[in-house]
Amino acid sequence: xxxxxxxxxxxxxxxxxxxxxxxxxxxxxxxxxxxxxxxxxxxxxxxxxxxxxxxxxxxxxxxxxxxxxxxxxxxxxxxxxxxxxxxxxxxxxxxxxxxxxxxxxxxxxxxxxxxxxxxxxxxxxxxxxxxxxxxxxxxxxxxxxxxxxxxxxxxxxxxxxxxxxxxxxxxxxxxxxxxxxxxxxxxxxxxxxxxxxxxxxxxxxxxxxxxxxxxxxxxxxxxxxxxxxxxxxxxxxxxxxxxxxxxxxxxxxxxxxxxxxxxxxxxxxxxxxxxxxxxxxxxxxxxxxxxxxxxxxxxxxxxxxxxxxxxxxxxxxxxxxxxxxxxxxxxxxxxxxxxxxxxxxxxxxxxxxxxxxxxxxxxxxxxxxxxxxxxxxxxxxxxxxxxxxxxxxxxxxxxxxxxxxxxxxxxxxxxxxxxxxxxxxxxxxxxxxxxxxxxxxxxxxxxxxxxxxxxxxxxxxxxxxxx
Amino acid sequence: xxxxxxxxxxxxxxxxxxxxxxxxxxxxxxxxxxxxxxxxxxxxxxxxxxxxxxxxxxxxxxxxxxxxxxxxxxxxxxxxxxxxxxxxxxxxxxxxxxxxxxxxxxxxxxxxxxxxxxxxxxxxxxxxxxxxxxxxxxxxxxxxxxxxxxxxxxxxxxxxxxxxxxxxxxxxxxxxxxxxxxxxxxxxx
Numbered sequence: 001x002x003x004x005x006x007x008x009x010x011x012x013x014x015x016x017x018x019x020x021x022x023x024x025x026x027x028x029x030x031x032x033x034x035x036x037x038x039x040x041x042x043x044x045x046x047x048x049x050x051x052x053x054x055x056x057x058x059x060x061x062x063x064x065x066x067x068x069x070x071x072x073x074x075x076x077x078x079x080x081x082x083x084x085x086x087x088x089x090x091x092x093x094x095x096x097x098x099x100x101x102x103x104x105x106x107x108x109x110x111x112x113x114x115x116x117x118x119x120x121x122x123x124x125x126x127x128x129x130x131x132x133x134x135x136x137x138x139x140x141x142x143x144x145x146x147x148x149x150x151x152x153x154x155x156x157x158x159x160x161x162x163x164x165x166x167x168x169x170x171x172x173x174x175x176x177x178x179x180x181x182x183x184x185x186x187x188x189x190x191x192x193x194x195x196x197x198x199x200x201x202x203x204x205x206x207x208x209x210x211x212x213x214x215x216x217x218x219x220x221x222x223x224x225x226x227x228x229x230x231x232x233x234x235x236x237x238x239x240x241x242x243x244x245x246x247x248x249x250x251x252x253x254x255x256x257x258x259x260x261x262x263x264x265x266x267x268x269x270x271x272x273x274x275x276x277x278x279x280x281x282x283x284x285x286x287x288x289x290x291x292x293x294x295x296x297x298x299x300x301x302x303x304x305x306x307x308x309x310x311x312x313x314x315x316x317x318x319x320x321x322x323x324x325x326x327x328x329x330x331x332x333x334x335x336x337x338x339x340x341x342x343x344x345x346x347x348x349x350x351x352x353x354x355x356x357x358x359x360x361x362x363x364x365x366x367x368x369x370x371x372x373x374x375x376x377x378x379x380x381x382x383x384x385x386x387x388x389x390x391x392x393x394x395x396x397x398x399x400x401x402x403x404x405x406x407x408x409x410x411x412x413x414x415x416x417x418x419x420x421x422x423x424x425x426x427x428x429x430x431x432x433x434x435x436x437x438x439x440x441x442x443x444x445x446x447x448x449x450x451x452x453x454x455x456x457x458x459x460x461x462x463x464x465x466x467x
Numbered sequence: 468x469x470x471x472x473x474x475x476x477x478x479x480x481x482x483x484x485x486x487x488x489x490x491x492x493x494x495x496x497x498x499x500x501x502x503x504x505x506x507x508x509x510x511x512x513x514x515x516x517x518x519x520x521x522x523x524x525x526x527x528x529x530x531x532x533x534x535x536x537x538x539x540x541x542x543x544x545x546x547x548x549x550x551x552x553x554x555x556x557x558x559x560x561x562x563x564x565x566x567x568x569x570x571x572x573x574x575x576x577x578x579x580x581x582x583x584x585x586x587x588x589x590x591x592x593x594x595x596x597x598x599x600x601x602x603x604x605x606x607x608x609x610x611x612x613x614x615x616x617x618x619x620x621x622x623x624x625x626x627x628x629x630x631x632x633x634x635x636x637x638x639x640x641x642x643x644x645x646x647x648x649x650x651x652x653x654x655x656x
Contacts, residue, residue: 079611113611114608114611116617117619120623247616247618
């Protein structure tokens with residue numbers, strides 16, 4: 001469907017910290033600030049972790065412990081598809097009577113896409129369907145854990161010194177008997193990490209996540225420094241002459257997906273546990289309201305809060321493009337859809353000379369000068385056979401057709417360049433009724449919500465000139 | 468040279484549905500199942516199909532003339548296309564390979580060209596097109612949109628269970644083509 005609608009041809013400009021041009025389907029609308037927001041000007045927060053194949057939910061602490069991997073599901077090391085467990089019957093001797101054999105079930109992992117099986121790397125079949133598969137151990141785990149502990153201690157010590165210096169500078173009259181315990185308490189009630197991180201662009205120091213738990217012993221951990229060896233194992237003699245067995249060589253992607261081992265041969269590619277995916281919620285940086293909050297259940301695709309731009313802002317779509325010729329005026333048919341339930345008034349303006357937003361357009365555009373009126377979206381309209389005609393007076397030069405909450409209208413395009421794609425830009429101004437406004441005591445006869453006028457900068461890419 | 472249906476020799480024990488389209492000089496071995504709407508066309512030479520093969524719907528096995536030679540040219544010798552045992556031709560695949568060994572699987576919508584020789588245990592993945600002029604090594608798997616390859620350690624299992632099931636069920640719903648000698652269709656349940 002995305003290729004039929006071609007949404008990337010119509011871009012809306014988002015005026016955030018960066019000016020971003022994105023199709024409307026990828027934008028969010030903060031109705032408290034009344035502005036468009038893109039993915040780059042909102043803060044992302046992790047809601048929950050889940051496995052994409054078994055859809056098992058996992059709390060964040062458990063996910064961190066398991067290094068963000070599912071306990072039950074495996075990935076094919078060859079094509080990264082999900083592995084499925086298959087069973088075969090093998091004859092196995094009975095434990096009581098070694099001469100008789102009985103059929104026992106043996107399980108192995110197999111990939112449905114590239115037909116990789118766990119027998120290819122020499123993993124023996126297991127007798128239990130799940131839970132029998134182990135990932136190979138990293139030979140350097142012990143050294144890495146020791147290094148992490150040492151640096152955790154170092155980070156804690158540095159933090160204490162920094163705090164001590166800060167407090168000592170601010171309150172010089174502090175009593176000398178200021179215990180370490182009190183310093184911990186101050187830190188505990190200080191700014192949380194989440195609010196600190198929300199300042200976009202603030203760098204996160206490398207040792208940020210490491211901190212000793214409260215009350216842990218401050219024992220000294222020493223590590224031996226890594227030693228540089230003078231002698232290196234020599235290369236085998238036929239290293240340059242041996243022909244390469246191409247199916248055995250792993251691709252870079254397969255190799256780097258297992259950074260612990262990075263095997264060069266395909267017979268050492270072991271399956272790894274599947275990575276967890278996360279559900280995220282988005283929050284506007286300026287007003288701290290939630291823009292998108294999914295449901296907690298991984299099987300549900302609905303949202304608790306879903307403030308997407310498509311349900312608030314009228315959407316422009318390109319319907320038909322005639323042959324465009326250099327310096328000749330042609331008519332392009334566009335459609336405008338009204339997503340809200342009340343009548344919307346839309347007016348279009350051309351960009352003025354020297355508009356700082358208008359950097360991409362390669363053609364002049366003449367937009368209809370009259371205001372376009374869009375009927376509200378009526379969900380029951382398709383069931384209503386005797387729909388009354390809407391009674392809008394449309395200028396046939398401007399409005400091509402009208403259908404419930406959608407109209408088709410013409411714009412005139414004059415390409416200015418001889419080669420290249422034709423891009424036009426214009427401003428779209430419409431009224432927006434804010435239903436989220438706080439309830440104020442209304443006087444008699446006043447409308448419940450006021451309309452504010454929003455202006456968006458829209459760019460259309462109409463494709464190449466006709467030859 | 469007449470392309471009459473008498474040139475189709477179906478061994479006893481093979482289940483070939485009437486709705487399948489078999490033209491030319493075709494020999495089909497025992498225990499082979501040919502689904503309805505499968506097409507086996509021997510234009511430029513005979514086709515010999517071994518035992519235990521499974522040819523599914525809309526599969527096309529064609530021994531056609533190479534593209535740059537007119538059908539009426541005199542110096543074209545009819546080359547025999549031979550297909551071994553226990554192969555699977557899944558739905559919608561196109562096979563023009565002249566020599567196919569045993570235990571191969573050509574998955575759905577895959578295309579195998581005329582100059583390819585499949586040895587044994589090869590799997591040509593879904594929608595993969597193999598048009599090179601080479602002998603594919605044993606136990607090779609061709610998969611993915613870029614037709615990546617890898618070698619398996621074991622060949623794919625023969626589909627005996629599926630073949631038995633089909634040989635029991637298909638006669639209940641389809642008429643079968645007559646086999647050449649011995650008993651005709653297997654006993655109906």
